[in-house]
Amino acid sequence: MGQLKIRNMEEFAAVSGISRPTVSKYFNDPESVRASTRKKIESALEKHDYHPNVFAMNQNRRKTKNIGVVVPNLADPFFSEIGRRVELACIEAGYSPILLSSHGSPTMERDNLNSLRSLKPAGVLLAPFGRMSDKDAVQAFGADFPLVLFDANMSDTGQAFVGTNNAQSVDLMVEYLCRSGEPPCFFEMKSPSNPNANKRRQAYLESMERHKQTPNIFQADGEGWNFEEIGSVEGGRLLLEKAFSTNTVLCSNDRLAIGMLSAAYGLDLRVGHGADCHLRIAGHDDHPFSRFTCPPLTTIAQDYNAIANRAVSTLFGLLETEERPSDREETLFEGRLIMRDSA
Template sequence: MAQPKIRNMEEFAAISGISRPTVSKYFNDPDSVRATSRKKIEAALAKHAYEPNVFAMNQNRRKTKNIGVLVPNLADPFFSEIARRVELACIEAGYSPILLSSHGSPDRERDNLKSLRSLKPAGVLLAPFGRRLSDREAVRAFSEDFPLVLFDANMPETGQAFVGTNHIQSIDLMVEYLCRSGEPPCFFEMKHPTHPNAFVHRHAYIESMERHGETPHVHQAEGGGWNFEEIGSTEGGRLLAEGAFETNTILCSNDRLAIGMLSAAYRLHLPVGHGPDCKIRIAGHDDHPFSRFTCPPLTTIAQDYEAIAIRAVRTLFRILEDAGHLPAREETLFEGRLIMRDSA
């Protein structure tokens, strides 16, 4: 005969013959209750297959085992890859990751922070939209109430720590290579970028070109959003067709724009690469998972996904071990690595 469904911990405590506080203590740490009580609880669990509501339990704790992970857009392979690594590291350490995407909307980022508040997380890992787009007051207020580690995009006045890539170093590395191996690069980006590191890439490109004694040429695509490949194909293709680029080398602000531009070059019958029959060179930044499979394979800068994810998680755990604080705000930057492929 089917056993009646147990709706909450109070009902389970009554059926098992154990007090509600002891049952709750068992679910937090089975070894913390006496062996006789533990046997009764486990016998009742085997009979009734009851599973406690973890989130409801967390609401009654001052500290939970939840770790919030909030990214701008999980559809972007960069964030999905980092989030995957962060999630696994949290699980391995005994925490419950709560992964949220803002789907390209800064307003959604603010709403997600409100949702995380209600879950009382032990701490949060946030890849923000940055100072220009994030609700800075909302992020600052959140960081005052919960341990917060930023990754990917920095907001220097916010959070206990930041972990990311040294984009000035990585763009300079690419510019140096392109200048050394052929004509100096023009720069292609969106006029209204949705990711804060795009601004860093533009300024780093200009400074690097000037250091190399070259004239920077910045070309901007109309529009915004996260449809980088489409913008790279349509707007990048339009510029290619018009002969707008001053040299035969184009450095795209990110790999997704570069992938779109590669498709436009194919459509325009423009051979891409550094061979004698090639008309243009195209390079990107990020080492997108698909960049090695484009035609030709894309020259790019690799960010160290694993190092960023592991350092961010370990920094947050260290903050939790130190009662939620660090002596001073920390910033960790990993250098980018040049990946030379056939496109440039």
């Protein structure tokens, strides 16, 4: 006959000879039961190959150990990487992360938050669309659950925000490009999906003014998350028209820059800072692929680890105190210049 199938904790308690409350106590915290009892439970677990339903256990608690993590698009390696680090930080702290992607859709972002409500999360970490988000829905969720935003900020939403200091990071790049060659033009999308883009444009304008240079902004048609295609098509068009007033282009993000690198290759334009090069291209974010482009992309590295760890620790701090802070906390980490061959 096959091995007895254990369907729930009651059946496991019966076959292991341990009371149901003690078994439940073990699954909540193994160190909370006596060593001899713990050994007996673990022996029964191995014998019967039983795995408790963590979500069902959580739903039976007044407070669950579920942590929701919502990002705009997991197909974007930036969000998959930072989402992965947030997820690992939750696991290390003993929580059960539920990682959800909104797949580039603000409507799905709202639906993800509604789905998390049914799981009664202890708290949620959200990288919102920002301008495109349903602000009322996000604020309503934040009124009911501890909510920490990361990457993209939405004013007066959630209890805290953690991200990159775009003013510092863009100024760092502009200073380097002005110092090492012709001052940069700025290339962005006309309708950016992320509020960071607007902050970077403003930072570019202010930095160029500080360096006593004339700013030149070029905006690409298109919206959504097909940044590489937009960078290639629109960037290629501007390169073909010789629209850029200098030989240096700072793209609002690395994915636009990767598209422009492709367009430059197709137009037989050599990118780099050598005497035989036609132009320099730089980006922002240190996209996981940016070191493998041809040539490797000069960019600004965001501190993934610091952002992920601070977002998680901030949320856990809210859970421990069980109090809503009187002031919304904002934490910005500085970017780091990564000099590669493209600029």
